[in-house]
Amino acid sequence: MATHTMRAVRLHEHGGPEVLRYDEVPLPEPGPGEVLVRVHAAGVNPPDRYLRGGLTSMPGKADSTVGLPAIPGTDVSGVVEAVAADVDEFVVGDEVFGLLRFPGFDGSAYAEYVAAPASDLARKPTGIDHVHAAGAPMAGLTAWQFLIEPGHDHPSPFQDTPHRPTALDAGTTVLINGAAGGVGHFALQLAKWKGARVIAVASGRHASFLSELGADRFIDYTRSRPEDLVRDVDLVLDAVGGPQSRRFLRTLKRGGAQFPVLPGDFDAQETAELGVTVSSAQVRSNGAQLAELGRLLDAGTVRVAIDSTFALADARAAHERADRGHIQGKIVLTVA
Template sequence: MPTHTMRAVRLREHGGPEVLRYEDAPVPEPGPGEVLVRVHAAGVNPPDWYLRGGLTTMPGEAESTVSLPAIPGTDVSGVVESVGADVEDFSVGDEVFGLLRFPSFDGSGYAQYVAAPASDLAHKPASLDHVHAAGAPMSGLTAWQFLIDLGHDHPSPFQGTLHRPTALDADTTVLVNGAAGGVGHLAVQLARWKGARVIAVASGAHEEFLRELGIDQFIDYTKSRPEEVVRDVDLVLDAVGGPESARFLRTLKRGGSQFPVLPGEFDEEEIAKLGVTVSSAQVRSNGAQLAQLGRLLAAGTVRVAIDSTFPLADARAAHERAARGHIRGKIVLTVA
């Protein structure tokens, strides 16, 4: 069993990467339905630097659940150290991975130990190391819930209707913008798994990497504007999103759909005129879906690319790497 204290990365104030402190913190106690996980690796994701920068209320939350000092982090891979009441699917010594308590800022994954809801976890495939497993949960579940199965009926803070994925098969063409990033490179592989034709948009530095993932067409956005060279796409998954996302509407065929991972600004009249739909979702923790993704990872059908790794004590350097952008795959913290 662990001692009463552990090493963790905490915020005592909001700001740049320099506010991330590697220090002692209490070991959490797992409650009913939870397990204590000894963390071997923790994924780095956008909500981590949103929290660090001062965002403390998740879209859809009525009020903040954050109190300082706070431990960032949602994605972990590790070993079950102890099991709380009412947990049947996991035992001490099991290797697990998961997206914890999302959507919220309460994951607390940047630590040697974390109390995790059992329902957020899946058994880690034996063939997958902890670093690659820690890179999978948030990005993999985002791609899964946008493309394959939403898997819940919770209302979205971004729209009035539930998101509905588009059926993907050999007759479907999917364009993925931001295809080399965390969500993007996994979305490419899930679309290929379903048999779809995939067009990837990224910078030229990532072309060889994306062709290794099986894409059918590559567009270097530094040389060409996708909306000027692509037409009649069935689905756009925009893993970048934001203000310029609407330009991809012009690549869609009538009846097509655009899924912005980060909500953008769209003109309803333009959407209606083009005869297309725009739909978004908010990724949620889901151990059962992660187990399905885990089977694809175990089979080698889908793989997680690792951009870089940093020791937990160097979380500041990991956030500085994230701020430089042009990430290929995932940034992961290793935990001693």
């Protein structure tokens, strides 16, 4: 390769979107077990913004793993440019996508090239482009590991026991709060794939979008409180979380479960009295699971909704969009 440098977005300090700088940096070299990927698109995810804002250690890890300047980003889609000697899963020219080195802040996906662990990658579905593929890894794997199969036995840092999904079938009703967002819209489609009945909660502007994805019932939270309208569901997946998450407990039947994607405020006595469980997971990179999700993407069973795209050099604008919230699907950076 003739060039020894590339362009990347880096943080030299923590703060708002204005701290994202478009720099010239050394080209990475793949280490053992890695491939060099020429990035075509990179997904924007909440941890990218947490890192930008000053969070430098993952929940459950005591020490910071981040040194500045740092390249944010974990979701990538691109083409294999070089392969380490001990990698035989991929060859130069393969189109791949993946969630890189998560949980952690060293994915370095906001760049023209990235050195990626081969085990974190899967072949990009041929039926979708790089933009849509880059929107899938973190959000899609989060929904998969909450609803279908964790793929690991590591407990969430917010609980002592490993997460166990609820069996989903035609007799199951699932309520998804934040159904229009990245994780939410994947969770809706995966639940429908398993045959479940899905109640989608979001603001009214997302009603037709969620109906198209297969929602059986839609609740506009700006007009009604879901906890006043719904009873006897088997599972609540709350992709919003926060201190208000516990209000959904009373929508569950006895024996039901609530899965908060983000930390919530729950009372053990209340959950025991209601006869329900609360369980969370921490998404982890998993190329094999991503390959399974990729087959659903290729078949059109699951699709990636794109809220907006921005050029890599315009990462600041992408983060400004993310900070405004009310996202429909995913925000993606494109690399020329």
